[in-house]
Amino acid sequence: MDRVFIEGLKVDALIGVYDWEREILQPLEFDIEMATDIRPAAASDELSLTLDYFSISQAITTLVKNASFKLIESLAEAVSQLIREKFGVCWVKVKVSKPGAVPNTRNVAVQIERGSLSSSADQIVSGVAQ
Numbered sequence: 001m002d003r004v005f006i007e008g009l010k011v012d013a014l015i016g017v018y019d020w021e022r023e024i025l026q027p028l029e030f031d032i033e034m035a036t037d038i039r040p041a042a043a044s045d046e047l048s049l050t051l052d053y054f055s056i057s058q059a060i061t062t063l064v065k066n067a068s069f070k071l072i073e074s075l076a077e078a079v080s081q082l083i084r085e086k087f088g089v090c091w092v093k094v095k096v097s098k099p100g101a102v103p104n105t106r107n108v109a110v111q112i113e114r115g116s117l118s119s120s121a122d123q124i125v126s127g128v129a130q
């Protein structure tokens with residue numbers, strides 16, 4: 001299965017467990033991997049036949065700016081749900097990094113994978129993804 005990536009998407013967010021974190025915005029970074037069949041877009045050179053990484057980046061940014069979760073786990077779930085439901089992505093990997101959160105570290109993060117790769121293969125065989 002082919003992939004479309006969004007790497008290093010930076011958004012300032014209201015996020016965190018502690019009281020002081022509810023008063024500030026903190027930098028988060030998103031790495032997204034989405035399974036899709038890029039052959040129809042490649043054959044036609046047509047943006048509407050692939051996953052538009054610009055539109056998806058904008059949608060993630062809007063979601064994150066409007067969210068106020070405590071845990072980056074909750075935000076990762078919300079982002080994966082958005083990508084799967086709004087953009088019809090059958091399988092997605094979402095990594096949410098909070099690089100300033102822990103002293104003496106380069107980064108802390110969570111990563112989730114949601115959906116099924118086999119269902120996208122089924123769609124291609126049945127012609128849905130053509």
Ligand SMILES: Nc1nc2c(c(=O)[nH]1)N=C([C@H](O)[C@@H](O)CO)CN2
Binds near residue numbers: 015
């Ligand atoms: N697995 C997680 N651990 C922690 C989180 C989190 O979102 N997921 N959050 C915090 C605090 O908000 C922290 O970022 C403050 O520095 C602690 N652990």
